[in-house]
Amino acid sequence: MADADGTRPRHAVLTVSEVVQETASAISLKFDRPSCGDFRYQPGQFLTFRIPGDDRGSVARCYSLSSSPATDDHLKVTIKRIAGGYGSNWFADNAVVGSEFEVLPPAGVFTPKSYDNDLLAFAGGSGITPIMSIVKSVLTEGKAGITVVYANRDDRDVIFARELDELCRAHCGRLTVIHWLDSLQGLPTPELLTRLVSPLTYTDVFVCGPAPFMAAVRNTLTGLNFDQNRLHTEVFTSLSNDPFATNLSPESAGAATAHVEIDGLTHVLDWPRNRSLVDTLVDAGIEVPYACREGECGACVCTVTDGQVTMNRVDILEADDVAGGLALGCQARPASDEVSVTFD
Ligand SMILES: Cc1cc2nc3c(=O)[nH]c(=O)nc-3n(C[C@H](O)[C@H](O)[C@H](O)COP(=O)(O)OP(=O)(O)OC[C@H]3O[C@@H](n4cnc5c(N)ncnc54)[C@H](O)[C@@H]3O)c2cc1C
Ligand code: FES
CATH class of the missing domain: 2.40.30.10 (Translation factors)
Known part of the structure; x- marks a missing residue:
């Protein structure tokens, strides 16, 4: 806005x-x-x-x-x-x-498209934080049933234990939280997780936690032939760039011409060949959406309506969407002399 x-x-x-x-x-x-x-x-x-x-x-x-x-x-x-x-x-x-x-x-794209599709969520440790927000929103504004498998080392590490208990009681039949404690049950392996979730019905799966936990969940879902398009993951990593900096990519010889539509205004400006679109716009004092500036969050998603761009990292977008013109502004560099881009 x-x-x-x-x-x-x-x-x-x-x-x-x-x-x-x-x-x-x-x-x-x-x-x-x-x-x-x-x-x-x-x-x-x-x-x-x-x-x-x-x-x-x-x-x-x-x-x-x-x-x-x-x-x-x-x-x-x-x-x-x-x-x-x-x-x-x-x-x-x-x-x-x-x-x-x-x-x-x-910012971020780890968010349900519908609050009415039954959800299975896997949270490990602090990975419960985005899941907690999703659970409260879906219970309040949607119809979906939710099962949360919440793994921790032991019961002293369980964040939001009381709040989750209260939500289960208040939304009896819609929310089930299955606590997994490594101290009692051992590490969650694909074999053990498969036994746990096989009887459940769900449409979308959300996963957030330490890398080995996320790998175990992925292997579990692959074994169950779960549709990977319905699998949503959030990886907790530390940024290596400083997205608050004004410019992150070097200046280079030569520039394309960018026509960029943001908030109903069209800006026409030089777009240096080796500089990302977000960096170019920030440098020009034009307000543009971004967060990580590392291709990880999706805050800078835009549509290339004319011309071509190249991108280093684009794995958070679906291949079909990229083919249809979606791009990440923090990754996009011009690959044609004129490029037109729209930010929604
Ligand atoms: C989208 C997103 C959401 C997130 N949400 C949450 C959240 O809700 N809650 C939460 O707690 N975290 C969250 N995180 C993770 C958070 O951003 C940080 O990555 C986390 O807090 C660790 O940061 P840190 O600065 O403490 O650790 P860092 O300083 O980044 O270090 C991380 C690890 O690397 C090691 N390390 C550091 N420097 C070196 C070095 N030079 N050589 C070798 N090892 C090194 C450290 O010992 C440590 O084990 C999220 C991350 C993302 C991307
Ligand atoms: S700013 Fe995060 S993906 Fe571009």
């Missing part, structure tokens, strides 16, 4: 209104919605935070919203300490009520 002056609001400042100690190693940070900017979000989306650095300058980290747009007035993210990690420990050690953070608007 555009501001009154026709520009799309980008960075916003969020102020912590509450810090909740969820478990010994996980905290939630609640924020009031910012008064300016478009902070509507879909369940399963994430925010990108700028964290003050020490000698490393500032760093950026993504955190899924565990709040739901259907049930919560505030915004909430839930962060688990990672041994040796910079950002997660910085938040746990420094964030207090009143702390202010520069954030990029909500």
Whole structure:
């Protein structure tokens, strides 16, 4: 959505209104919605935070919203300490009520298209955060039944244990949470998971958790011949770029001409051959949607309506959609002299 002056609001400042100690190693940070900017979000989306650095300058980290747009007035993210990690420990050690953070608007494609298709969700550890938002939204605004398989090392690591119990009681028959504790059941293997989920009926599967857990779930679903187009995954990695920086790709000799439609305005500008479209627009002071700037989140999806582009990473888009003209603005470089692009 555009501001009154026709520009799309980008960075916003969020102020912590509450810090909740969820478990010994996980905290939630609640924020009031910012008064300016478009902070509507879909369940399963994430925010990108700028964290003050020490000698490393500032760093950026993504955190899924565990709040739901259907049930919560505030915004909430839930962060688990990672041994040796910079950002997660910085938040746990420094964030207090009143702390202010520069954030990029909500982004991401780990979100259900329909709230009426039965869901099976697999969450490992902090992977419960986007699932929690999806569960609350679907229960409140849809008709789907949901089964969540939630894996943790032991019961002290279970984030949102009480909230999930309460949701199960309030939505009896629609929500089932199956807790998997490694301390009691061992690591979840494809064989064990297959036995667990074989009797269930579901249309879409959402998976978020540590890499070995996600691999076990993938192998389980492959063994069950589950339609991969119905499998939605969110991988929790740390960004290597700083998406708050004004320019991430080098200048190069030669430029194409870009015709870019955003928020009803068409901009015509030089597009250097070796520079991404997002970098080119940011550099020109044109507000454009983006979050990770690494081809991972889908915030910068656009449509090439004329001309050609090349892209380094595009694996989050379906091949058919790319063939139909969808592109990632943070990955796209011009491959023809004139390129026309539209951002929805
Ligand atoms: C879309 C998205 C949503 C996310 N949502 C959540 C969420 O809801 N909750 C959550 O807790 N996390 C979430 N994450 C993960 C989060 O962004 C961070 O990746 C996570 O908090 C770890 O960051 P960190 O800075 O603490 O660790 P980092 O400093 O990035 O380190 C991560 C690991 O790498 C190791 N490491 C660091 N530097 C080096 C080095 N030089 N050599 C070798 N090893 C090294 C560290 O020891 C640590 O084990 C999400 C990620 C994405 C992309
Ligand atoms: S900004 Fe995340 S995919 Fe382009």
